[in-house]
Amino acid sequence: MTATMRSQSAVTVVELMDADPRVSVVLAEISVERFEDALRRHPDRAVNVGIMEQTMIGVAAGMALEGQLPVAHSIAPFLVERSLEQIKLDLGNQELGAILIGTGGSYDYSTEGTTHHSPGDVQVLLSVPGIAVHVPGHPAEVDVLLRDAHRTGGLTYLRTSAAENAGPRPIDPGKLLRVRTGRRGTVVAVGPMLDRTLQAVQGIDVTVLYVTTVAPLDAAGLAAAAADAAEVITVEPFHEGTLAGSLAAALADRPRRFLHIGAPRRVLRNYGSVDDLDRAAGLDADSIRSRISEFLRR
């Protein structure tokens, strides 16, 4: 079976668990089937607390207080927004390491309605000082970024989604990757937005940068790669403008025009396929192309 980002995250976490007794897993019912073997083999390091997201994070923090590196995982709105205070206080303020793995992207639960959407996950997590946020675009990148999170041992959020790019890129965790060079502005594509961004800018003479770590943003890399760009465009899989502050800070050396394309900041009441919701959100390649073209014409 072809790996998805979600399935790969479980495979990598179990491998890390087997290799390192410091790694624990705390689940809140979601994805238990993907960790069955680990739950059986490591009953005191892998625990399903039931449908208790706040407690999932609290238990993980308790493990971290004892020197473990816990992994907590659920569907993004329940992992992030329901337990945000636990993430902020129990993990962030106590300066404890943990790996939080969200699944569902912004609109992956496209038939389930707004309760299961999470376009705001990254924005709220950026309010937690010190958190690293990874947004991979391919299962192989999930593996690279999770192993890096394990190596660093800090507080990390890894955002998986059904949408992914056709192939992995040779990413260096924390660094942006230049994918294409052009003269008419710079486009920063985040995680699973890369392929559709490349499709959208066909025939448009822009640089395309690929970002899989959005916090901390590779400010030096961005400043160097976009040094001559008067126009900077982001294509984000989460709320548009989530990275606006980080980009503006990294590119404060001269006046520039910015365009932020991402999930719209309104409740998306649509149902259908993920593609249907992407079109409704303006995150399909045609919509992205249209907005970039219009911006560059101005």
Add this chain to the structure above:
Amino acid sequence: MAIDSPPQSSESRAEIVRLAALATGDEKHEASSYSTLDALTVLYERVLRVRPAEPGWPGRDRFILSKGHGPAAYYAVLAWRGFFPEQWLPTFMHSGTRLGGHPDRLLVPGVEASTGSLGHGLAMGAGVALTLRARGSDSRTVVMTGDAELNEGSNWEAILLAPVLRLANLTLVVIDNHTSSVPLVPLDGKLAAFGWAAETVDGRDHPALERALRRRTDDRPIAVVADVEAQ
């Protein structure tokens, strides 16, 4: 120390009261501070295994003041045990102090977890207890909440979970100073119904507190409701 050892707590308590009085500040949470004083005294004098000179000693028992409120008595007890000098106490809540209105584990030796927002300590305590058990440690984890703190639903998640995980190395101490606007009676009955070995004791009675706090079972977490006068 055996349960029938000579009572020391009255002298200790007087000293801790003196130390707590050194702590000053604009918002001392006095009622909640002093409601915890006897249980804290008994815990740190007779129950918890700690090494103040080595706060991170792996063999120590863990104590989490979940409610975080009213830490003057907590700080006084920690100073009394020698985790930090009593000269720190008059700096309580002043600029430059390590002793804030709610305890920060990164600032205060002996504080296991930073708390203050209600309803966080018990889940963390469950994670601590689970990890200690996984390592074969016989250290216990004690979490103290207030009765009104139990209005927060997150507590009840953890109260539901701990017996399922058979965390016999976890003790919940509820300081019941009858401040909950939502009636909790019978609190020990509620906790027992969730699977805890629960009992209510007089929260000012040191021998009763000691007996209850020393109690262990093979497979169930312990809950001690320490009943004190209403605030």
